[in-house]
Amino acid sequence: MVRIDIMPWGVNPPHTHPRASEILTVLEGNIQVGFITSNPENRLITKVLQTGDVFVFPVGLIHFQHNVGTCHSVAIAALNSQNPSIIGIANALFGSKPDIPTDVLRKAFQVDKDVITQLQGKF
Known part of the structure; x- marks a missing residue:
C-alpha cells in the first residue's frame, strides 16, 4: 500500500x-x-x-x-x-541509460531531433 x-x-x-x-x-x-x-x-x-x-x-x-x-x-x-x-513513462523513454537512439525517438514521436535532445536533457 x-x-x-x-x-x-x-x-x-x-x-x-x-x-x-x-x-x-x-x-x-x-x-x-x-x-x-x-x-x-x-x-x-x-x-x-x-x-x-x-x-x-x-x-x-x-x-x-x-x-x-x-x-x-x-x-x-x-x-x-x-x-x-513501477515504470515512469517519461523517465523510461527520455532518461534511459544509455539513451534510446535519438532517431528511434524522433520517428516514434514525429518531432525534430532537437526536441528529443531537449527532452533527454531534462532527465
Whole structure:
C-alpha cells in the first residue's frame, strides 16, 4: 500500500505497474484519474473522483492521478503484488541509460531531433 499526497493541480505522472493491478481510494479532495487501454484502441478512460470514491487501474496499463482541486488531495493505493514494480513513462523513454537512439525517438514521436535532445536533457 502507498499513501499519495497531491498538492493543488499536482500530478502523479503517467506510469505503469507491470506486475500488479492498483486500487485507489480517495481520502481527501478531488482527483482526476485515468488509464489508457491497450492497442489498437489506446482509449483514455478517465473520471474525477471525490472523497470516498474508489477506482481500479488494470495490471500493466499506463495510468495517472491529477489533483483537479484547489486543496491538498490524499489517496491510498493498494497493489495486488508484493513486487508490482513501477515504470515512469517519461523517465523510461527520455532518461534511459544509455539513451534510446535519438532517431528511434524522433520517428516514434514525429518531432525534430532537437526536441528529443531537449527532452533527454531534462532527465
